[in-house]
Amino acid sequence: MHQIILCTCPDQKTAEDISSYLVSHKLAACVNIIAGVTSIYEWQGQIEKSQEQLLLIKSHTDKYSAIEDKIKSLHPYELPEIIAVPIERGHPDYLQWINTCLSTK
Numbered sequence: 001m002h003q004i005i006l007c008t009c010p011d012q013k014t015a016e017d018i019s020s021y022l023v024s025h026k027l028a029a030c031v032n033i034i035a036g037v038t039s040i041y042e043w044q045g046q047i048e049k050s051q052e053q054l055l056l057i058k059s060h061t062d063k064y065s066a067i068e069d070k071i072k073s074l075h076p077y078e079l080p081e082i083i084a085v086p087i088e089r090g091h092p093d094y095l096q097w098i099n100t101c102l103s104t105k
Contacts, residue, residue: 002087002095003064005057007071007080008039015053018074027063027070029101032056058098061086 005028009015012035019031034054041048059067061084068082087095 001061002090002098003059003061003084004087005055005059005064005067006083006085007055007057007075008037008052009055009080010050010052010076012053014074014076015055018071019055019057021070021074022057022059022067023101025070026102026104027067028057028059029098030058058087060098060102063102 007018009018012033015033019028019033022028022031032055034056037052037054039048039050039052041050057067064084071080071082
């Protein structure tokens with residue numbers, strides 16, 4: 001099954017480093033980096049506001065554990081956002097392209 005994994009990053013370099021690794025190691029077919037996301041959240045009892053980069057990672061559900069492990073190892077946050085959402089429908093040719101990109105054959 002296809003999925004999109006959301007992950008926020010503190011800066012462009014972190015976002016690009018994670019994205020490049022995931023695509024080059026066939027863990028993701030594509031990663032979009034959306035710059036200029038404003039996040040407001042509670043952390044350690046304080047309301048925080050940060051400018052972040054949002055990653056939209058296109059992959060398969062069977063790659064989730066490896067993606068999560070790699071993000072945790074490359075990410076500077078103590079608790080990075082890593083949320084997976086299933087892709088219920090999509091353009092069949094695009095979904096096939098994801099399959100082709102993730103194939104190790």
